[in-house]
């Protein structure tokens with residue numbers, strides 16, 4: 649079993665417990681009381697790099713990263729630093745996140761929020777919106793059936809959610825293009841082996857249609873890393889570890905925001 653299979657198996661068990669507690673129709677009824685989803689795309693399409701700053705306590709590759717007793721405090725710092733969106737890991741077993749973290753962040757910030765989880769069902773989408781999320785992650789490596797991926801992608805749209813479609817190889821990029829995904833994330837980390845290959849973005853980005861906003865994900869630590877990705881066509885970077893370990897996360901986000909690349913040829 650790959651790491652990814654193992655994570656998804658755990659997510660299925662936790663999901664079954666929540667589904668038994670709160671049936672889908674009850675969750676849907678809650679949507680009436682939730683403010684409409686925020687649209688992150690104008691910020692993402694504006695000039696200069698935009699940061700999706702992540703609330704992440706732990707990961708299967710690195711283990712414990714940071715305690716984060718108050719996710720809302722961290723998120724507020726990200727928002728002050730100018731984050732275009734805030735990603736909240738809600739997977740419980742390996743990333744030590746929760747929907748309660750997402751709700752706490754929602755109560756504090758008015759920046760778009762991404763539910764970062766291993767999503768494969770309608771229930772998880774409705775749950776995301778009911779908790780106040782504006783975006784959801786859909787991973788082509790988790791939803792391997794293309795018609796199922798299309799169904800979830802369309803359903804997210806009907807709920808007002810923006811989809812971040814995550815890909816890691818050429819075949820997955822083709823699937824994202826086929827769906828007309830507007831926000832495509834290239835994960836430098838292979839979730840089957842947990843290895844980071846920083847050349848993944850430069851290899852795959854040219855294959856992503858230019859109508860989509862391209863997001864570089866994982867292993868980004870410095871403004872210089874961000875500038876490199878901007879030169880390769882990224883408008884958005886998704887950063888977790890570097891920011892949760894930064895003593896000044898507000899400044900950390902600010903230093904990565906609004907960058908326009910290394911300026912190759914622009915010096916003259």
Ligand SMILES: O=P(O)(O)OC[C@@H](O)[C@@H](O)c1c[nH]c2ccccc12
Pocket residue numbers: 702704764765814835865866867868886887888889890
């Ligand atoms: O902590 P990093 O290396 O900055 O990575 C953040 C983010 O890209 C990573 O958490 C991530 C990207 N795609 C995912 C899918 C599931 C869980 C986690 C992820």
